[in-house]
Amino acid sequence: MIGIYAKGLNPREATREFFAELFGANLISSALLPARKAGLNQIFPALLSSKDSLDQTFPFAPVMPLSTAVQLSKITRFANPTNTVAVLLRPCESRAAVELVKLRQISLDNVLLITRDCPGTVEPETFEEKASDTLPGFSDFTEDDLRPVCRMCSYPEAPVADINIGTFGADAEGGIILEAKTEKGAEILKHIKLEAELEDTSARDAALKSETDKRTAYADKHLAELQKEVAGIDNLIKFFAKCVNCHNCRSMCPVCYCNECFFDSATFHFEGPRYEEWAARRVVLQMPRDEMLFHLGRMNHIGLSCVGCGMCEQACPHDIKVGQLFALISTIAQKELDIHAGMSVTDPLPLATFREEEFTEMGEEKV
Amino acid sequence: MSENFEPKIVGFFCNWCTAAAADLAGTSRIQYPANVRPIRVMCSGSVDASYVIKALLEGADGVLIGGCHPGDCHYVNGNYKARRRVALLKSILTTLDLDPDRVWLRWISASEGLRFAKVIRQMTEELSQKGPNPMGKSPQT
Numbered sequence: 001m002i003g004i005y006a007k008g009l010n011p012r013e014a015t016r017e018f019f020a021e022l023f024g025a026n027l028i029s030s031a032l033l034p035a036r037k038a039g040l041n042q043i044f045p046a047l048l049s050s051k052d053s054l055d056q057t058f059p060f061a062p063v064m065p066l067s068t069a070v071q072l073s074k075i076t077r078f079a080n081p082t083n084t085v086a087v088l089l090r091p092c093e094s095r096a097a098v099e100l101v102k103l104r105q106i107s108l109d110n111v112l113l114i115t116r117d118c119p120g121t122v123e124p125e126t127f128e129e130k131a132s133d134t135l136p137g138f139s140d141f142t143e144d145d146l147r148p149v150c151r152m153c154s155y156p157e158a159p160v161a162d163i164n165i166g167t168f169g170a171d172a173e174g175g176i177i178l179e180a181k182t183e184k185g186a187e188i189l190k191h192i193k194l195e196a197e198l199e200d201t202s203a204r205d206a207a208l209k210s211e212t213d214k215r216t217a218y219a220d221k222h223l224a225e226l227q228k229e230v231a232g233i234d235n236l237i238k239f240f241a242k243c244v245n246c247h248n249c250r251s252m253c254p255v256c257y258c259n260e261c262f263f264d265s266a267t268f269h270f271e272g273p274r275y276e277e278w279a280a281r282r283v284v285l286q287m288p289r290d291e292m293l294f295h296l297g298r299m300n301h302i303g304l305s306c307v308g309c310g311m312c313e314q315a316c317p318h319d320i321k322v323g324q325l326f327a328l329i330s331t332i333a334q335k336e337l338d339i340h341a342g343m344s345v346t347d348p349l350p351l352a353t354f355r356e357e358e359f360t361e362m363g364e365e366k367v
Numbered sequence: 368m369s370e371n372f373e374p375k376i377v378g379f380f381c382n383w384c385t386a387a388a389a390d391l392a393g394t395s396r397i398q399y400p401a402n403v404r405p406i407r408v409m410c411s412g413s414v415d416a417s418y419v420i421k422a423l424l425e426g427a428d429g430v431l432i433g434g435c436h437p438g439d440c441h442y443v444n445g446n447y448k449a450r451r452r453v454a455l456l457k458s459i460l461t462t463l464d465l466d467p468d469r470v471w472l473r474w475i476s477a478s479e480g481l482r483f484a485k486v487i488r489q490m491t492e493e494l495s496q497k498g499p500n501p502m503g504k505s506p507q508t
């Protein structure tokens with residue numbers, strides 16, 4: 001089911017209206033969506049218990065301080081089976097949520113997963129610069145303001161949702177395009193007054209296609225340049241020259257879910273004299289140790305789950321393009337291994353499963 | 368490469384097969400180069416990519432993971448998981464131009480002492496051609 005909702009309203013107003021209706025009809029018990037931090041020019045996911053504070057929400061604010069998928073794991077822990085929490089996620093957040101479902105960190109049983117088309121986001125600093133009493137919208141920024149990972153993201157629309165809120169292919173004041181993508185979503189939309197069924201989706205399909213094409217072209221060019229920049233260990237070391245091994249990138253990564261990260265574990269607590277031994281062997285030993293191991297190790301742990309959200313890069317205190325690097329290695333690895341992150345909650349966990357007939361040449365070679 | 372470069376190989380050998388094959392090669396006096404530093408693991412499936420990377424960053428010229436033949440893993444399918452993990456590791460190393468051919472995965476059963484010796488010989492030869500691993504020389508690694 002797909003149709004126009006709240007014609008005459010802009011997407012923000014229309015989405016608030018939609019959530020008000022969900023609350024009003026008792027279809028949801030609470031809602032998690034982006035809201036203005038009280039009195040501040042920043043946006044954070046907020047859990048609303050009624051429709052009264054919906055005017056504080058900014059569903060389309062072009063900024064993502066963190067991936068809401070991680071907050072979802074808190075809300076769905078031992079969830080009350082009689083309640084329904086509606087969450088509004090961007091495509092990359094939905095894809096991260098799917099990965100977290102696969103990793104058994106989230107249960108979607110009591111969640112109404114609502115996604116929204118995403119034209120991209122800017123860094124929180126860039127967002128704040130443009131903010132005054134009113135918060136800036138997407139059209140207040142130029143293409144160059146967007147985070148590079150957004151410009152490369154091939155999912156303007158989320159692959160997994162109960163209901164998607166579409167803006168591509170809709171007019172600015174033409175309301176939003178609501179689409180039920182699951183039975184659960186269709187059941188909900190039955191209670192919502194749609195303006196009109198969208199019989200002809202060709203305008204939307206074309207808008208989505210041209211957006212995806214533009215981003216793919218950018219990604220191809222940009223990632224090829226990045227690949228040259230990091231080619232070989234010396235260049236990789238240069239790329240991470242300013243890295244202080246703080247692991248912020250890992251902390252903010254939605255798919256790095258481990259309660260205790262291996263790279264923070266006691267495995268890496270050594271006795272003092274060991275460092276001296278290593279220093280003697282290398283003459284000079286840079287401290288802290290193991291930053292290259294951390295990055296390469298993390299790539300192997302989550303390369304097949306990376307959704308390219310760039311939260312790692314946004315969290316880096318030294319502006320290292322770590323999200324773009326992860327986008328590079330994961331795009332290639334996911335293509336080569338034919339394992340794609342965030343596409344389906346029923347997909348198996350990439351590193352805990354296998355196909356008997358895959359990579360059969362490996363292990364047998366020669367001799 | 369210089370005549371006397373002796374590549375260092377770190378071997379992660381499954382206790383149930385490759386480690387036993389190494390012992391068998393030893394007790395049957397099959398000659399193979401002394402370039403390998405064996406580490407016994409309970410299953411090839413227990414080798415995290417970070418162990419392999421650590422070895423490469425610490426100056427190993429190559430890493431050999433030895434596991435049971437498909438279908439023979441004592442933990443049913445650890446070797447299949449190891450295979451996928453190695454495929455991912457090689458993809459990442461290739462993208463970053465970090466020579467994926469320094470990482471070998473080989474199925475070597477407990478009775479294949481001869482095959483074990485051959486693999487070590489072959490790997491030593493190929494790594495000698497390549498020369499020292501550039502990943503392990505920098506103070507930053």
Ligand code: SF4
Pocket residue numbers: 249252253254255256302305306307308309310311312313322323326327
């Ligand atoms: S590695 Fe970076 S880009 Fe990939 S999922 Fe984690 S935070 Fe997002």
Ligand code: SF4
Pocket residue numbers: 250255256257258260261262263297298301302
């Ligand atoms: S880097 Fe690896 S061990 Fe650390 S949190 Fe991420 S997945 Fe877990």
Ligand code: SF4
Pocket residue numbers: 242243244245246247248249250312315316317318319320322
């Ligand atoms: S956040 Fe930046 S500085 Fe910190 S470990 Fe990650 S890449 Fe290095």
Ligand code: FES
Pocket residue numbers: 381382383384409410411412433434435439440441442443444445446
């Ligand atoms: S027990 Fe040998 S590979 Fe699993």
